[in-house]
Amino acid sequence: MNDKNNSYHMELEEFRQNGYRAVDWIVDYLQNVESYPVLSQVAPGDIRKQLPPSPPEHGESFDAMLKDVSEIVLPGITHWQSPSFFAYFTANSSPPSILGELLSAGLSVQGMLWATSPACTEVETHVMDWLVEMLGLPHKFLSRTDGGGVIQHSASDATLCALLAAREQATAGQSNKQGCDGKLIAYTSGQAHSSIEKACMIAGIGSENLRLIELDQRFAMRPDKLDEQIRADMQAGLEPFFVCTCVGTTSTLALDPIADVAAVANEHGLWLHVDAAMAGTAAVCPEFRFINAGVELADSYTFNPHKWMFTNFDCNAFFVADRAALINALSILPEYLRNQATESGAVFDYRDWHVPLGRRFRALKLWFVIRHYGVEGLRHHIREHVALAQEFKQWVTDSDEFDLVVDNPLNLVCFTHRDGNEASERIMKAVNDSGRMYLTHTKLDDRFVLRMSIGQTRTERRHVEAAWQQLRAAAADRR
Amino acid sequence: MNDKNNSYHMELEEFRQNGYRAVDWIVDYLQNVESYPVLSQVAPGDIRKQLPPSPPEHGESFDAMLKDVSEIVLPGITHWQSPSFFAYFTANSSPPSILGELLSAGLSVQGMLWATSPACTEVETHVMDWLVEMLGLPHKFLSRTDGGGVIQHSASDATLCALLAAREQATAGQSNKQGCDGKLIAYTSGQAHSSIEKACMIAGIGSENLRLIELDQRFAMRPDKLDEQIRADMQAGLEPFFVCTCVGTTSTLALDPIADVAAVANEHGLWLHVDAAMAGTAAVCPEFRFINAGVELADSYTFNPHKWMFTNFDCNAFFVADRAALINALSILPEYLRNQATESGAVFDYRDWHVPLGRRFRALKLWFVIRHYGVEGLRHHIREHVALAQEFKQWVTDSDEFDLVVDNPLNLVCFTHRDGNEASERIMKAVNDSGRMYLTHTKLDDRFVLRMSIGQTRTERRHVEAAWQQLRAAAADRR
Numbered sequence: 001m002n003d004k005n006n007s008y009h010m011e012l013e014e015f016r017q018n019g020y021r022a023v024d025w026i027v028d029y030l031q032n033v034e035s036y037p038v039l040s041q042v043a044p045g046d047i048r049k050q051l052p053p054s055p056p057e058h059g060e061s062f063d064a065m066l067k068d069v070s071e072i073v074l075p076g077i078t079h080w081q082s083p084s085f086f087a088y089f090t091a092n093s094s095p096p097s098i099l100g101e102l103l104s105a106g107l108s109v110q111g112m113l114w115a116t117s118p119a120c121t122e123v124e125t126h127v128m129d130w131l132v133e134m135l136g137l138p139h140k141f142l143s144r145t146d147g148g149g150v151i152q153h154s155a156s157d158a159t160l161c162a163l164l165a166a167r168e169q170a171t172a173g174q175s176n177k178q179g180c181d182g183k184l185i186a187y188t189s190g191q192a193h194s195s196i197e198k199a200c201m202i203a204g205i206g207s208e209n210l211r212l213i214e215l216d217q218r219f220a221m222r223p224d225k226l227d228e229q230i231r232a233d234m235q236a237g238l239e240p241f242f243v244c245t246c247v248g249t250t251s252t253l254a255l256d257p258i259a260d261v262a263a264v265a266n267e268h269g270l271w272l273h274v275d276a277a278m279a280g281t282a283a284v285c286p287e288f289r290f291i292n293a294g295v296e297l298a299d300s301y302t303f304n305p306h307k308w309m310f311t312n313f314d315c316n317a318f319f320v321a322d323r324a325a326l327i328n329a330l331s332i333l334p335e336y337l338r339n340q341a342t343e344s345g346a347v348f349d350y351r352d353w354h355v356p357l358g359r360r361f362r363a364l365k366l367w368f369v370i371r372h373y374g375v376e377g378l379r380h381h382i383r384e385h386v387a388l389a390q391e392f393k394q395w396v397t398d399s400d401e402f403d404l405v406v407d408n409p410l411n412l413v414c415f416t417h418r419d420g421n422e423a424s425e426r427i428m429k430a431v432n433d434s435g436r437m438y439l440t441h442t443k444l445d446d447r448f449v450l451r452m453s454i455g456q457t458r459t460e461r462r463h464v465e466a467a468w469q470q471l472r473a474a475a476a477d478r479r
Numbered sequence: 480m481n482d483k484n485n486s487y488h489m490e491l492e493e494f495r496q497n498g499y500r501a502v503d504w505i506v507d508y509l510q511n512v513e514s515y516p517v518l519s520q521v522a523p524g525d526i527r528k529q530l531p532p533s534p535p536e537h538g539e540s541f542d543a544m545l546k547d548v549s550e551i552v553l554p555g556i557t558h559w560q561s562p563s564f565f566a567y568f569t570a571n572s573s574p575p576s577i578l579g580e581l582l583s584a585g586l587s588v589q590g591m592l593w594a595t596s597p598a599c600t601e602v603e604t605h606v607m608d609w610l611v612e613m614l615g616l617p618h619k620f621l622s623r624t625d626g627g628g629v630i631q632h633s634a635s636d637a638t639l640c641a642l643l644a645a646r647e648q649a650t651a652g653q654s655n656k657q658g659c660d661g662k663l664i665a666y667t668s669g670q671a672h673s674s675i676e677k678a679c680m681i682a683g684i685g686s687e688n689l690r691l692i693e694l695d696q697r698f699a700m701r702p703d704k705l706d707e708q709i710r711a712d713m714q715a716g717l718e719p720f721f722v723c724t725c726v727g728t729t730s731t732l733a734l735d736p737i738a739d740v741a742a743v744a745n746e747h748g749l750w751l752h753v754d755a756a757m758a759g760t761a762a763v764c765p766e767f768r769f770i771n772a773g774v775e776l777a778d779s780y781t782f783n784p785h786k787w788m789f790t791n792f793d794c795n796a797f798f799v800a801d802r803a804a805l806i807n808a809l810s811i812l813p814e815y816l817r818n819q820a821t822e823s824g825a826v827f828d829y830r831d832w833h834v835p836l837g838r839r840f841r842a843l844k845l846w847f848v849i850r851h852y853g854v855e856g857l858r859h860h861i862r863e864h865v866a867l868a869q870e871f872k873q874w875v876t877d878s879d880e881f882d883l884v885v886d887n888p889l890n891l892v893c894f895t896h897r898d899g900n901e902a903s904e905r906i907m908k909a910v911n912d913s914g915r916m917y918l919t920h921t922k923l924d925d926r927f928v929l930r931m932s933i934g935q936t937r938t939e940r941r942h943v944e945a946a947w948q949q950l951r952a953a954a955a956d957r958r
Contacts, residue, residue: 008856009936015574016506022578023498026585027491040597044825047601055609059853062578065846069582073843076598080588088595088815091837093587095494099501099541101584103548106505108572108791109559116567118519119555122526130534153632154835164681179685182658194811195836201808202643202834204683206658250815306837312587313839329680332673335922336567336729336930346523355681355834356633357674358570358785360792364552367544374538377487443814451815457488 008059018062025066026098029074030458033082037435040078047076078438083458086467087440089250089278090385090411090455094310096372100365101312111359114347115339121348124151124363127370131305131317134375135283138296141319143348149319150353151362155277156195158302158318161326161354163199163242165300166271168329170241176329180204185233186242187211189221189256191249193275209238219252219406219444221245223260230268242271247291247303248279251442251451252405253412255279259294266297274301280317281308282386282410285379291410299325308385308411308455309378311369315362318353327352381457385411388464389454395468401475405449413452414442417475421448430474437467487538497541504545505577508553509937512561516914519557526555557917562937565946566919568729568757569864569890569934573789575851579844580791590838593826594818600827603630603842606849610784610796613854614762617775620798622827628798629832630841634756635674637781637797640805640833642678642721644779645750647808649720655808659683664712665721666690668700668735670728672754688717698731698885698923700724702739709747721750726770726782727758730921730930731884732891734758738773745776753780756795760787761865761889764858770889778804787864787890787934788857790848794841797832806831860936864890867943868933874947880954884928892931893921896954900927909953916946 010018050072080091111120128149132141141147152158167175167184175184184205188196190212200210211233214225230240243265245256258274265272274295280303282288295301302318305311320326331352333342341347351357370378389411396402396415405414417423424441425448431437442449450471454464489497529551559570590599607628611620620626631637642665646654649663663684667675669691679689690712693704709719722744724735737753744751753774759782761767774780781797784790799805810831812821820826830836849857868890875881875894884893896902903920904927910916921928929950933943 008852008859010574010851012506012509012574015577016502018574018578019502019505019581020499022581022585023495023502025582026498027495029585030491039594042597044593044597044820044823045601047598048605051602051605055613055849056853057855059856060850062575062847062851065575065850069843073598073602076596076601077586077588078594078596080596081586088589091587091589093584095489095491095497096541096544098494098581098584098587099497102498102501102577102581103504105572105577105580105791106501106508107556107560108570108577109556110567110570110792114523115518115557117555117557117559118521118523119526119552122524122555123530123552126527126530134534154837156835156837160681160834175683175685176680177685177687179661179663179679179688180659180683182660184658194813194816198809198811198834200658201655201811202639203681204654204659206654206656208656209658250813312584313589313837314835330677332677332680334673334729336919337673341523344523355639355677356635356793358633358635358792364548370534371539371544372489372541373487374535376536377538380487440815 021066030081033079034084036074036079038079038082038084038438039432039435040076041435042076047072081456083456083460083463084437084467085456086452086454087438089453090308091306091313092308092310092455092457093312094369094457096368097311097365100368104361104364107361109361111361112351112357113337113339113342113349115341120361120363121350123367124350125348127363127367128317130370132319135280136289136292137301137319140321141301146323147319147321148323148348149317150350152316152318152354153314154316155275155302155304156198157355158316159195159244159273159275160199160202161318161330162273162300163203164329165320165326166242167203169271169325170239173328182206182209183239185209185211185238185240186244187213187226187229187240188244189213189246189249190215191219191251191254192244192246193250193277196244219249219254221256221261223257223264226261227264230264240268240270242273244273244275247274247276248410251444252414253279253408253410255291259297262294262297272298274298276301276303278304278307279410281305282382284375285382305366309369310373310457311366315366330354385455388459388461389413392452392454392464392468405444405447411454414449416447416449423478424448424450426478427471427474430477431470434470437470500545509560512558513563515558517558517561517563517917518911518914519555520914521555526551560935562935562939562942563916563946564935565931565933566917568786568932570786570792571789571934571936572791573848573936575847576790576844579847583840583843586840588840590840591830591836592816592818592821592828594820599840599842600829602846603829604827606842606846607796609849611798614759615768615771616780616798619800620780625802626798626800627802627827628796629829631795631797631833632793633795634754634781634783635677636834637795638674638723638752638754639678639681640797640809641750641752641779642682642684643808644799644805645721646682648750648804649718652807661685661688662718664688664690664717664719665723666692666705666708666719667723668692668725668728669694670698670730670733671723671725672729672756675723698728698733700735700740702736702743705740706743709743719747719749721752723752723754726753726755727889730923731893732758732887732889734770738776741773741776751777753777755780755782757783757786758889760784761861763854764861784845788848789852789936790845794845809833864934867938867940868892871931871933871943871947884923884926890933893928895926895928902957903927903929905957906950906953909956910949913949916949
């Protein structure tokens with residue numbers, strides 16, 4: 001309680017001092033992040049048992065909170081921002097992104113309608129257009145055409161929205177009104193992300209109505225098999241409507257042949273969605289744009305700046321060629337949201353572009369990231385990550401104990417130990433338990449495959465080299 | 480380009496200085512927020528035309544960005560944090576919340592699995608349990624029972640998840656597998672939020688299969704009409720499965736009689752979801768807990784700390800009595816997410832509790848807010864907001880030109896001008912155009928109704944009084 005004005009709010013001068021200390025805390029954290037075990041070593045319940053069972057009746061100082069973050073929270077953190085984090089897919093962040101998130105929290109606006117904060121909508125539309133240019137994406141995704149881009153929470157949400165737009169287009173809006181009828185069929189790669197199946201469950205399509213198409217030797221979708229399956233489903237009286245193709249699958253970063261997949265989808269009149277969640281950022285470099293060959297034939301496209309573009313979660317970028325199809329699938333206009341700007345039709349109301357109504361000003365951090373690095377800066381670091389992965393790949397190839405499983409041109413290396421699954425799994429466990437690095441696995445044709453994903457903001461050659469030494473040492477120790 | 484180390488990253492010392500300046504900027508903003516027009520006065524396109532059409536090739540200084548935030552962005556902001564913001568529903572924020580968001584951005588962890596940052600999951604579970612205690616919610620929502628709480632992006636997402644859990648329970652998991660069949664029927668108040676209809680569209684239920692139940696004089700759902708409708712649908716061979724009832728509708732903050740609605744839902748074996756998006760926070764005060772009478776009979780419950788609990792968006796709290804039902808509806812476990820902790824069954828993996836896979840550390844800001852204010856501090860300010868609204872209501876009641884439309888016990892006042900719709904609309908437009916306050920409207924039985932929503936962090940009696948004077952002056956000027 002602040003006696004002066006009968007208020008419990010934190011005074012602004014106190015906020016200023018605490019804000020400085022929070023910034024200092026982050027600087028310390030990022031300076032020292034290499035000294036912590038990358039993978040948290042706590043056991044289930046270790047964090048909770050240090051917290052008071054009941055909420056405090058009386059307010060506490062920011063000192064107390066910051067102390068608890070250092071002493072209780074930090075040991076329970078798996079350090080995604082560590083330069084030795086090679087697990088899953090990268091989720092890098094950067095100072096300009098943190099600053100954008102901070103200012104966004106300070107403004108705390110709701111951008112659900114253009115009218116509820118025009119800048120929140122317009123900066124977002126603008127930065128989405130910038131991304132189209134930066135990545136060499138087709139012009140039909142620009143806001144001045146019939147398409148446009150929007151920030152979504154995650155690629156899972158973007159894929160769900162693409163599926164819904166496709167569903168409504170296929171059923172002329174009838175699914176929205178009368179519900180689904182179990183006849184619509186969706187298609188994706190047998191290596192697609194679990195979010196595609198989840199979206200089919202959520203949208204009332206059903207996971208059994210999602211066809212996982214057979215793969216080629218490089219774990220990419222086979223367009224001939226897609227065509228075969230679509231024809232078989234049509235013959236069976238079912239209604240094919242949606243194809244999700246991957247620029248970089250989660251397991252191996254496999255690149256589907258988008259142009260060939262698109263040709264099949266287009267021939268049969270199916271919606272084509274391209275999921276480039278992690279790999280999409282690579283297209284900022286002209287030499288990697290081959291990954292998007294064929295995207296000009298897609299109806300929608302998504303990638304995550306919050307994975308590889310130095311922007312902290314959440315910030316997914318989702319583009320559609322026909323925004324009307326998306327809006328038709330998701331729009332509802334109750335009286336309490338009516339306003340002049342919306343009715344004029346001159347503005348975008350982004351709440352009609354996704355599941356939630358509310359939305360914060362996420363474009364700010366992406367705007368800051370692009371402006372801080374400039375396109376050349378982003379290119380520089382993406383090239384660096386890819387070069388490091390390619391060098392690591394060469395070490396694996398040259399090694400007499402590890403085997404390369406997939407020859408990927410980007411920033412993921414999939415490999416195994418020659419002694420088989422148990423050896424690979426034990427090596428993974430040993431390096432992760434050491435706390436000095438963190439990597440995860442996938443399974444491919446019953447092989448336990450290690451995944452080395454390179455893309456954290458502060459990862460340098462020395463970290464990748466140290467990781468390789470640790471993997472070799474763990475392999476040797478195992479004997 | 481930072482020549483020293485061949486990097487475009489912002490050096491940490493530079494980040495520290497820029498961080499201080501961003502904090503200073505927010506302090507200035509909050510100190511001066513009353514001097515800006517509450518509702519942004521820009522026209523469509525005004526913001527975008529000030530931005531360069533192409534992304535910068537070379538990096539820019541943080542100075543340049545901060546200058547653009549002040550000069551370009553700020554005029555395009557509708558100031559949700561203004562003490563004279565009375566529109567829609569409150570979306571208040573506070574310094575401890577901003578600090579929590581800042582630290583969360585600094586840590587930038589992914590909390591999709593317990594293993595990917597145990598503290599992110601455990602602090603969240605813990606704070607959700609705290610909320611159950613703070614709000615007097617039923618113990619079946621506690622994590623040590625079969626239930627539990629989770630932070631969702633928005634109430635729209637929470638309602639969608641409740642609907643999906645109900646759908647899978649009603650169809651024994653068959654909708655997830657085979658898709659929907661158009662026979663499931665959902666029920667809600669005729670004044671429910673548009674998100675219920677949107678969720679029915681998304682989940683393949685269909686908006687025509689959502690029954691809007693007739694209201695009583697206070698715009699609350701009539702349980703007898705609900706019962707009637709369910710029986711009629713059953714007789715018609717349809718499958719009633721879900722009821723969403725409201726603690727505080729969006730238009731008028733109407734309180735459905737939850738216990739009576741629950742009795743009907745339970746009798747017919749339907750899932751009962753309670754949507755208390757805005758009003759839920761009021762239950763922190765024992766004297767307002769009557770709003771939740773009957774929640775002990777619900778299957779799920781949601782409210783938004785990001786509306787009235789001083790926590791910046793996004794932070795929705797969603798509780799279920801049977802977490803297995805929710806997880807069954809949303810779980811998928813691909814190989815690349817498998818890990819020991821998950822397989823032991825001893826931990827929560829929150830990605831199975833909502834649509835997205837990724838999630839940031841949102842519990843941090845809520846933890847900070849509760850600890851900063853203490854329960855007594857939150858009670859103090861909620862009581863203050865309600866008292867201000869009740870005082871405003873009295874002014875309306877005593878006035879000879881305005882009429883009270885609904886007698887609500889909380890923090891929303893719905894009223895009209897006696898001269899009718901056109902007068903009310905012109906008054907609203909006049910005060911909003913003045914920039915000195917901002918309120919919005921709804922329509923009730925063809926009446927254009929003004930909504931005065933009181934709950935911003937820095938709203939004091941003087942702001943509410945000034946708003947009343949402005950409304951009266953606008954009414955007088957109109958003649």
